Amino acid sequence: MSVALAAGRQGDVTGRVSAFAPARVNLIGDHTDYTGGLACPMAVDLGTTVTLDPGGDAVRLVSDATGTAADVPLDVADVASVTPPWARYVAGVVALLRPPAGGTGVVASTVPLGAGLSSSASLELAVALALGFAGTPLDLARLGQAAEHLATGTPTGLLDQVASACGRAGHAMVVDFTTLDVDHVPLPDGVEVVVVDSGQRRELATTAYAERRAQCAAAADLIGPLATATEADAESLADPVLRRRARHVVTENARVRAFATALRAGDAVEAGRLMLASHASLATDFEVSVPALDGRVGELRQTPGVYGARMTGGGFGGCVVALTEPGAVRAGWHVRAVAGAARLVP
Numbered sequence: 001m002s003v004a005l006a007a008g009r010q011g012d013v014t015g016r017v018s019a020f021a022p023a024r025v026n027l028i029g030d031h032t033d034y035t036g037g038l039a040c041p042m043a044v045d046l047g048t049t050v051t052l053d054p055g056g057d058a059v060r061l062v063s064d065a066t067g068t069a070a071d072v073p074l075d076v077a078d079v080a081s082v083t084p085p086w087a088r089y090v091a092g093v094v095a096l097l098r099p100p101a102g103g104t105g106v107v108a109s110t111v112p113l114g115a116g117l118s119s120s121a122s123l124e125l126a127v128a129l130a131l132g133f134a135g136t137p138l139d140l141a142r143l144g145q146a147a148e149h150l151a152t153g154t155p156t157g158l159l160d161q162v163a164s165a166c167g168r169a170g171h172a173m174v175v176d177f178t179t180l181d182v183d184h185v186p187l188p189d190g191v192e193v194v195v196v197d198s199g200q201r202r203e204l205a206t207t208a209y210a211e212r213r214a215q216c217a218a219a220a221d222l223i224g225p226l227a228t229a230t231e232a233d234a235e236s237l238a239d240p241v242l243r244r245r246a247r248h249v250v251t252e253n254a255r256v257r258a259f260a261t262a263l264r265a266g267d268a269v270e271a272g273r274l275m276l277a278s279h280a281s282l283a284t285d286f287e288v289s290v291p292a293l294d295g296r297v298g299e300l301r302q303t304p305g306v307y308g309a310r311m312t313g314g315g316f317g318g319c320v321v322a323l324t325e326p327g328a329v330r331a332g333w334h335v336r337a338v339a340g341a342a343r344l345v346p
């Protein structure tokens with residue numbers, strides 16, 4: 001998003017404002033967004049609340065989780081060098097939004113940091129709304145993604161921000177990253193979504209993510225857009241690494257479609273089977289899993305009442321997500337699907 005495009009989107013901001021943006025869990029469809037593919041995330045009842053008293057020429061926010069402060073001048077230029085590191089997400093939003101006034105306030109988060117539940121996307125969106133952003137949910141998502149790129153330099157897709165911006169209570173959503181259509185799908189009664197931390201913090205994620213993205217682009221140069229490629233197209237690739245990467249993306253898109261059909265039919269058994277197949281594809285063909293994630297998925301699939309489980313998000317650590325009968329799994333966060341990011345006050 002260009003600065004010019006972002007300018008002028010601010011609404012009227014007077015008096016204390018407060019905004020909440022949810023974290024997300026991706027039920028299926030990972031490493032598909034940046035090739036225009038499909039994913040099925042949901043916004044969850046963990047998230048970030050930003051409360052702000054507008055005014056002044058800087059955005060000053062204290063994090064209740066760390067006790068540290070972000071102090072970002074409205075004319076911030078070098079976003080990636082702002083400290084502490086979490087303040088870079090605030091700085092990215094400020095640099096793109098260029099609000100007419102700053103503010104002083106607090107960031108309160110219930111998202112486990114660095115666990116792969118998009119704590120950064122929820123921070124970006126809550127900050128933007130608190131600073132007066134007034135566009136569509138998709139515009140908000142694009143702003144958050146652009147801020148993330150400025151903050152981290154990692155060429156992430158739009159999954160995390162769309163999930164946070166476009167949530168609906170009781171629903172997952174199928175997102176088509178070519179058209180940006182968002183199709184909400186009700187979660188069947190009598191299933192629980194449980195997120196279990198692998199305990200491994202995400203390492204090498206930046207380098208490996210950019211490498212995977214480049215490999216998908218190289219495959220698409222040879223066989224056309226992966227979003228419309230067939231399995232036969234993927235198998236025709238001579239390079240074994242590109243072949244595996246393309247095969248993951250093509251089969252994952254098909255699994256997202258089948259998963260949505262299964263959810264609509266209330267078929268949790270089939271949905272769980274697809275989640276396990278997705279994990280295997282991410283581990284074997286896309287090579288973004290790690291033993292800690294494989295181990296959690298292996299334990300969960302042996303647990304009575306678990307329909308399926310898979311790593312969720314970028315991989316190399318973070319969390320797994322399981323679809324279960326109520327009460328089947330005690331550990332982890334039992335998350336509910338909630339509405340998307342919104343201003344709470346005023």
Ligand code: GLA
Pocket residue numbers: 029030031032033034156157158159160313314315
């Ligand atoms: C990270 C990125 C997303 C997406 C996932 C993998 O969460 O931020 O854009 O690519 O990895 O699906």
